Amino acid sequence: MLSRAARYFPRTHLFDAKESPNCSFVWKSIVAALPILKLGCCWRVGNGLSIRVSGDKWIPNYPTNGPLFPVKDEVREVTVAELIEQELHAWRSEFIMDVFEQVDVEAICKIQLSRRDVEDTII
Structure with missing residues (x-):
């Protein structure tokens, strides 16, 4: 799609x-x-390039499917791709901990990332 x-x-x-x-x-x-x-609808995270951190639903099984707490200004307009270490296909945990509240950090880091380079999909 x-x-x-x-x-x-x-x-x-x-x-x-x-x-x-x-x-x-x-x-x-x-x-x-x-x-x-x-x-x-909710986004399934692939490479994160199509998903906005603020404004899109991308955290599955979460009350709002997005961060519960406002994010800091430096990530307000970025994509989820900037939260991912693309070469390792892993979350940038320390960066995420710096810009999100703890409850959101836990929900984000629970999202399994594909080991392959796949596009984001709407589910």
Whole structure:
């Protein structure tokens, strides 16, 4: 799903798509359904490049599917990829501990990362 979405939304997420004045009835219907889709979707972390730390749901089995506490300014606008040591396919634990509250750190570090270089997927 991500590769197709990347083709049509190279500068934004599908979930940030807006209705345009000339869009078709089908597109208007998709945009109208996005709030419902957002409620039930969560990202599965792959390489983390498509997932925003703040604003996206990416922590599975967690009350908000995102950090419970506000993150520090230095990670507010970054992707989950910056929390991952890409070569090792492991979390950057010390960095995560510096910018998140302890309860969020524990939830993030429980997420299993793939040993392969895989794209993030919406589930």
